[in-house]
Amino acid sequence: MALGIQLKDVTKKIGGSTIIDQLSLDIHKGEVFGLLGPNGAGKTTTIRMIVGLMAITSGDILIDGISISKERSATAHKLGAIVENPDFYLYMSGLDNLRYFAKLQDKKISRKTIDDVVRVVGLTESIQKKVKTYSLGMKQRLGLAQSLLHRPKVLILDEPTNGLDPAGIREFREYIRRLASEQNMTIIISSHLLSEIELMCDRVAIIQNGRLIRTETIKERPDKENFEKPASQVVIELADSKNAEQLLHQKLPSLETRRSGEQLYIQADKEMTAKVIQLLATESHAIYRVRDGQQTLEDRFLEITNEKGEAYADAHSQ
Template structure:
C-alpha cells in the first residue's frame, strides 16, 4: 500500500553540458511503497535523471534528497537507502547465483548475514536455481538475481533503468509481478524507467512524463487513462447499421459518425448517448452493445508529447 510519506524529493534538478540542458529543473516527490515510472521519448533525459539520483552523475543545479539526506552533500548516508540496476546486471557467469550474492554481500560495509541472502532469494523466487551457475540462467532469471543483489542491504528505494530489456513476454510479466509485490508487501519505493508503455500502465502507480529534459506532468495511472472528457467515442452494435446511421445523422447533426462491421462508431458528447439509445429503440433498431473506447496510456502519452514516439 502506498504511503503518504515522501521517500525521495527531487528539487529543480538540472544537468547542463555546454549550452545544452539534458535535464531542466525537474521537481517532484516519490512516496513510500509506490511504483513510480519515468516515461519519455529517446533522449528525453530519463537515464540522465536516474544517474543523478544515484550519484553516477553530478547535477549542475538542484538536488536529490533520499530519506532526508542529500545525494550531493551526504552521499554515503543517502545512497545506503538505495538499491539500483542502472544497466543490465553484471554477474560472474561461472559462479552460481548464490556465490554471486555472497561475493556482493562481502563488499557491503558490515557484511550481510546468510539469513538475509536466503530471504532475498525467496523474495525473487530463485530458490530452485540459486545453486546453479549463472551462465545457465535465462535473461529473466538474471534480472531477478540482479534485483536480489540490489535488495541485499535492505534499501527503501529500488531504482531500475529499463529492467525489461531483452525479456520475453513471460519474463516481463514475471518481473512486473515481483516488483509490484516488493512495493505492496515490503513497502519499497520502486522507480522504473521504461519504453514499454503497456507494461508501465500495468506496473506503476504514478508516472512522470519527461520531454526534452522537462517535466510535462506527474499523474496517477488511473488519472491518465480514465476518460472524463465531455466528448467521447462510442461503438454501437446494432441489427440495422444503415438505418441506424441515417437516423443518427439526421438527429445528431454535429456528431462524427462512421460505419463499423456490425454497427457504427460515433464521437459525441457523453450526455447525448442516452438520446441515441432512445432514438434507435423508438425506431425499432435493436441495440446489442454500446462500448465506450477507453484511451490507453500510449494514447495519452502521444497526446501530451504531440505524437513524439518512445524509442
C-alpha cells in the same frame, strides 16, 4: 502521503546543452513510479543523478526527505539500483556471487538476508547453479536480488526488462508488485514502452527532451482490486447535435459537453451516459451511434512523442 523520493527543479547540463530541464517529481512511499519516454528523453541521466553516479547541475533530490547533495552517504544506503546490466562471475554460483557482493557492503549482511532476497526473486531452486547456466530472466532476477541485499527503502531500475521475453517480463512484473506491497518499497522503473509501465506502475511521468510532459495515475491496472471507473469521454452521433446539446444543458446543467458536426462529446460515467441517452430518446432525437471516446494513455503517449507532440511539449513548457 509521505514522500520516498522528491526531485526539485533538477537540471543537468553537459557541455552547452541542457539534458534535463527543471524536472520536479514527488514520488510517494510504497509507490511504483514509471519514468516513460522515448530513447534519448533523459531517463538514464535522471536515474544516474538519483543514484549519485552523476552530479546535478542545479536543483536537488531528496531520498526519504534527505538531500543527496548534502548527505550523500546517508542517502546511499537507502537506495538500491540496477543502472546498467549487472555483471556477474559466470563460473560462480548465483549464491557465491551474492555472497561476494554482500561482502563488499559496509554493513554486515546475514545468510538469512541472502536467503530471503533469493526467495523474493524466485531463485531459490537455482541459486546453487553457475550463473553461466542462467537464462537472461534469471540473471535479471539475480541482479534484482543483488540490489536488494542491503534492504533498500528505494529501488531504482533503468529499463529492467530490456532483453527479457514476455514470460520473463510477466514474472518480473509480479516480483516488483510484490516488493512494493509486501515491503512498502518505493520503486522507480524507467522504460520506453508504455505497455510495460502501464502494467507495473501506480503512476507514470512522461518525459521528453529532458522535460516533464505530464504525470498520470494509472487507474485501470488489471491487478488492482477495485479500480476506479471515473467519468470518461463518450461520443454520441446524432442527427441534430446542436439541439441535443441545448437540451442536455437545460436538463443536466452540470454535464460537460462539446460538439463537433454530428458528434456530441460528453464527460460521463455509466449512469450518466444511460441518463443522457434516455433523455435524448424521449425527446425523439435520432441517435446514430454511441461510442467510447476516451483517449487512452497510449493515445496520449503517441500524441506526445510524435511531431505534433513536440509542438505540444514546447507550448506547455514555457
